[in-house]
Amino acid sequence: MHIQQFENHPNRHPNFRGCNNSISRHTLMLIRTHCTPMYTINMHIFFKYSLIEELKNIIDLLTHKNKYANLRSVIYPSLLKFITSSKIQKRRIVQIQKVWEKIEPQFGDFLFKQDLYLEVSKIVCYVHTFGCEGWFDIDKNEIHVRTEESSLKNTIDSIMHETIHLPTYTSEATYKEREDLVEKYMQMKQIQELLVI
Numbered sequence: 563m564h565i566q567q568f569e570n571h572p573n574r575h576p577n578f579r580g581c582n583n584s585i586s587r588h589t590l591m592l593i594r595t596h597c598t599p600m601y602t603i604n605m606h607i608f609f610k611y612s613l614i615e616e617l618k619n620i621i622d623l624l625t626h627k628n629k630y631a632n633l634r635s636v637i638y639p640s641l642l643k644f645i646t647s648s649k650i651q652k653r654r655i656v657q658i659q660k661v662w663e664k665i666e667p668q669f670g671d672f673l674f675k676q677d678l679y680l681e682v683s684k685i686v687c688y689v690h691t692f693g694c695e696g697w698f699d700i701d702k703n704e705i706h707v708r709t710e711e712s713s714l715k716n717t718i719d720s721i722m723h724e725t726i727h728l729p730t731y732t733s734e735a736t737y738k739e740r741e742d743l744v745e746k747y748m749q750m751k752q753i754q755e756l757l758v759i
């Protein structure tokens with residue numbers, strides 16, 4: 563089952579695999595208790611631009627307009643931007659990586675100390691030119707952020723926001739509850755300090 567959640571879209575996936583986290587969380591607690599706590603601290607985000615992912619995004623934008631109608635910030639596809647996006651995004655990835663590599667160890671440490679365990683420590687973040695500010699795919703442990711018309715600081719904010727969705731996701735929570743929970747973490751001092759870019 564392919565599961566994604568788009569920002570601001572209410573309860574798109576009510577049948578998410580429930581409390582699947584219970585086993586991995588328990589296992590991870592054991593790891594944390596008995597082993598060197600390296601799991602989340604060693605997290606790494608790989609930034610990618612994928613034409614296929616962008617095309618999937620564009621098709622979704624064009625075929626599910628209602629879904630995006632209430633989102634606060636959406637960029638719809640344009641041919642000109644699409645033609646140039648590969649080159650621009652590759653340049654942006656370099657800029658993002660430069661900032662992110664300084665933040666990542668502290669962010670991983672933050673997740674670990676908050677008991678936010680990622681199912682996989684290597685996460686792919688696809689950068690996009692179109693769409694809403696960001697979304698995540700809980701099944702694939704992927705995140706997506708739109709860099710177009712977004713400052714570097716805002717993009718970094720989105721990367722952290724979407725990443726925190728992964729370990730905090732539960733189908734039992736409403737969309738608002740999920741967002742409120744992520745925002746609670748985002749407002750914490752340690753995160754806000756990382757956002758002084």
Ligand SMILES: [Zn+2]
Pocket residue numbers: 569570723724727741744
């Ligand atoms: Zn969110």
